[in-house]
Amino acid sequence: MIDRDHIRRVLSDGPPSPSARPAPPKLRQVEAPSHTETPPRDRSHTPLDPELRRRLEALGVAVGVGSSLKDTRIRLPDEDGAPLEARTDLKPPAAADDSPWPLTREVDAHDEPLPIDTLVGGTVRETPVGAFLQIDRRIPLASMHGHVPLEDALRHDVPLRLRERGPEDLARLAPQDAAFIDTETSGLAGGTGTVAFLVGAGWIDGEDFLVRQYFMRDYPEEAALLHALDEDMADRPLVSFNGRSFDWPLLTTRWRMNKHRPPDRAHLDLLPSARRLWGRTLHSHSLSTLERHVLGLERGEDLSGWLIPTAWFEFLRTGRAGTLAQAFRHNEIDVVSMLALFAHVGRILDDPATGVASPGDRVGTARLLLDLEDPERARNCLEAGVATASESEALPLRRLLGHLCRRDGAFEPALAHFRAVASGAVFDPEAYEQVAKILEHRVRDFHDALRWTRKALDQLPEGTRWHDAFLHREARLIRRSAT
Amino acid sequence: MAGNDCRDSNRERIHGVLEDIANDPGLRGCIVAHRVLPATDPVYAPLPDGLEPTLIPALAGRGVQQLYSHQRAAYDSIQAGKNTVIVTPTASGKTLCYNLPVLDALAKDPGARALYLFPTKALSRDQSAELTAMMEALDPDRGDNSQTWGLGAAVYDGDTPPAERRVVRDRAHVVLSNPDMLHAAILPHHARWMRLFENLKYVVIDELHTYRGVFGSHLGNVLRRLRRVCRFHGSDPVFVATSATIANAKEFAERLLEMPVELIEENGAPLGERHFLMVNPPITNPTLGLRASYLGVSREVASKFLRAMIHTIVFAGSRTVTEVMTKYLKDLFRSRVDRVPRVVGYRGGYLPKERRSIETGLRNGSILGVVSTNALELGIDIGSLDACVLAGYPGTVASTRQQAGRAGRRQGASAAVLVLRSHPLDQYLADHPSFLLDASPERAQINPDNLQILVSHLKCAAFELPIEDTESFGGEDSQALLGWLEEHGVVRHTGGRWHWSSDAYPATDISLRSVTSTNFVVVDTTGNHNEVLAEVDYTWAFTTIHEGAIYMIQSEQYHVDKLDWDRRKAFVRKVDSEYYTDAQSYAKVKVLQVLRDKPDEQPVGPEYGEVEVIRKAIGYKKIKFYTQENLGWGDILLPEDIYHTQSTWVTVTPEIIEQLGVPARVPQSDLVDALHGLANVLHSLASLLLMCDGRDLGVVIGDRKRDWFLHPAVPGRPREKPPDEFEPTIFLYDQYSGGIGLAEALHPVFQRLLEGARDRLLGCACPSGCPACVGPEMEVGPRAKALALTLVSLLLRGLEPAPALASSATSNGAS
Incomplete structure (x- = not known):
């Protein structure tokens, strides 16, 4: 069920006004499933002195209680800048009017709360530090995820990336060893007050991809969840999507908060690679965008990521799991999509010449290969693209190829590529500069260099940095061609 | 040389x-x-015996062969594990008082960590340079054994590049930061700062005296949170503070730290x-x-x-x-x-x-x-x-x-x-x-138990670590407050603990420097550039960047063309103005609750309680440079600023009004003038008596029952006449939401305040009012001074208990 008022409030511009806020929900005992040992909610604290209540109420909104989803989206108050920027999938839709919110089945608010395990299944798992709810699902590797066969994952390994340099970065990661991990959290703000109430972890188990979900039915179950997660992961390397800056630091914090030594793992974050590969062709690099455009998957009805914290708090307060149940499906798809993405990236990297369709993606692929210190295949990938693409589509590929050739000292092909780019429909001062440079310094044809320089000057507005640079070059070329 | x-x-x-x-x-x-203070000679003390030997040549390299007496006293106290506050004048070598024991401890135990807090970013940069220089002197072969010192000292504040932050977290032995950063970025992420918090030996709070009022009340709570986090990570740091001379440094430090503190105030520097x-x-x-x-x-x-x-x-x-x-x-x-x-x-x-x-x-x-x-x-x-x-x-x-x-x-x-x-x-x-x-300097006042501030930080505390049922936080009943927060759905009580249960990050909603957190930016539109010129905080916005104001920066003048209140932006244009502007505002006060009543046996008495203040900027004067000539008036159309605070007030009874001869012999307008004049004197002297900044205290005259309040004179608009039945009250209130204890401190010394006002009126040589007493005659009228003197004398007489009922004057109605 969806609290439409809440959505309207969050979407509206102003902060929720105190009068518009509904009365605080009645606190109800969570209907604990018979087999659980969830500690009962105790409400033994001292009642609020009427005088103190009066003073508190006088403070009114200044105390600032209530959800601030809106604020956390805007401020991203993570201390390390804005690692959440990639989670664009977590923004609410721009306009509520376009969306009738058929996100989930409607559950009548007056219904008795349905125990969470009747909605999502699973079993209670005991650990030395308590119990939690575990849900296992097996997805045969023989099945398709979008248009990607999951078993493709087994055919490729992917180099662990990358950003932090070091010999181990380039080690190959075999999918059979890895654990694919994604968390659902009580907020996006990070910090010690944000918990991962649901962790999905997937790994290849025989013929299947096993997705195991770890769920705490209330805060006291967190220790057990984290204990089991660490135990099950053994020493598997991790694969995540944006996990380096979001999920893993958050889990590390949770382990520390529970006085559990955080495990140290090799970690492949698919997000930077995805950005390299599709950064120029897709506006957003969110997992859901990639699913749709790269994996060819339509999720259908899904709970938006930004509504998940609300669903969790609602479950805690009322025991109703109708909305929250959707988060389990959301999480499961995320984990499986990571495997599919892994397979797809592996295929591209193994065979860049044929694995990539669009010329734009070839540039991304080549850049990723360059990151991976594989210029050979980067060039193959681009050259194959130039051979098959139309002349105008090939320009960005030629541009990068030009730079690669020049770096290798192959000035003749470099000149040819840059000439082609400079002659293209879109004015590209850098290509002109490269042409002029090679002509001047390598070919030593000052007249031709001067001709290209003047062509560039004709198209550049005066006073710009480029214009100044070409003027300077022109003066020098005039001098040199005179001698 | x-x-x-x-x-x-x-x-x-x-x-x-x-x-x-x-x-x-x-x-x-x-x-x-x-007054000439002759040069004074230094009082030296030898370097302590137990000092880490490598420190001795490092100190000598910086010209330190021996210590000033207060530096040695500080070392001994801190070394003994006592929380210490050092109060000595500017340029007395205060920094070494804490740097020496900290460096000594770090040299002996390279795992140890220290946290320095400065009230401004500029100060932390300054001190980081100083400390780094000392560490380098201490460890000249840094290249070889950089493992020992790691990163040394590092600043962690809003200007620290994200890429460096992680390194600072894990490797800095001394972290230099400010309370705002501790509050908003470090404590809410304390698990990432495990290395610091597990090994935290010293917390240094420099310029302690700056944490008066709201900022101090917030800091008190931030330190409560800091100590909780340290306990969680198993450390128990010693706190060291330095302060300029204030009257109650020890008491103030103890109120902030809520622990006993050793005071060192004998200055040994020349x-x-x-x-x-x-x-x-x-x-x-x-x-x-x-x-x-x-x-x-x-x-x-x-x-x-x-x-x-x-x-x-x-x-x-x-x-x-x-x-x-x-x-x-x-x-x-x-x-x-x-x-x-x-x-x-x-x-x-x-x-x-x-x-x-x-x-x-x-x-x-x-x-x-x-x-x-x-x-x-x-x-x-x-x-x-x-x-x-x-x-x-x-x-x-x-x-x-x-x-x-x-x-x-x-x-x-x-x-x-x-x-x-x-x-x-x-x-x-x-x-x-x-x-x-x-005179001895001021007492610093804070009230960390200001309910609004306390509740804000209680939320942060719950965010940082679940709060146990047995735990208490601050002076109010924490468990009851948490219950209230649970009603509002931000915490959840389960398993004997209160868990943060909201997607919000509470620290971002709380600014330590004021009760409101939003700043305005001033945008220069001269030549269509739209450059951000400066920032103005919320309280100042009403009076400095209203439309029509001349906003000055580096003595350049900018005209405020437009103030976009909702977006918190002022658009200004550079001008060459012959005048500047001075905004006028007025306030209304509504009593919410009387906390200390007037004793029954006294005809007159100060009362103290909670009030709501509505402040409104109404207009501004244009004042010519040099001549101070008033060139005109403009209206200010801005929303009201409403907040709850504490006030001490005194009401002039009908009996006194009658004794003054109002309205029989003296027109009521003269009484308003006299009240205005007396309020001016009371306001000035109250800040002297309380040893507080005059700007922290507001004053307003009004009739509580009839909703009449004195406005500043506005050209072309007659002042609103007071009601015929007139029971005027002079309110003195804390100019901070929630109050910081000034009005509360004023209540017991109210008689002395009135006596001081009487003395000032008697002592001032002017014939009928001047800016040095009730205010210039042009502002308060020709009869204000004489009548104010009579008024204050009657009020003083009214404070005496009626003879038949004479009882203890000290009880003063405190309930």
């Missing part, structure tokens, strides 16, 4: 200017006090010869009791120092005065072709880059004069200044000492000149210079 020569020539030049001031015919008889002058501008109109403008006299005094090429700092009371004074001094030297000393302005709101370049200019001497608000009062290293001019009493004894202390180092001579305003407080000091010269 030419040290002695320099010292002597510095001394001669200072003496020369002081003589010049004394002989200035325009200032004849205006020097109401001149001091050069120091002159302190108080100048009262000459009377220019004896009939009206008007004095020459203090700004003019301050400018004159400052220019004498600047002409003698003496490095001078001028402290101006407000931002506006800072800008006006900067303009005056720049103008003064603009016409001189021979030598053009550089004079600059400095205040909060300037962008950091500009501030840093001014600081550098002051240090390397390329800037000769600086006009500053109290922003430069703190220990930012601006090198050695020799003269200081205080344009107007800064409002507190502590500030006066801090500001005057900006001139003068350990040797040579220095001078500070306080130019008094025509203001009851300043003029009271002119009558009683010893009050300033000999």
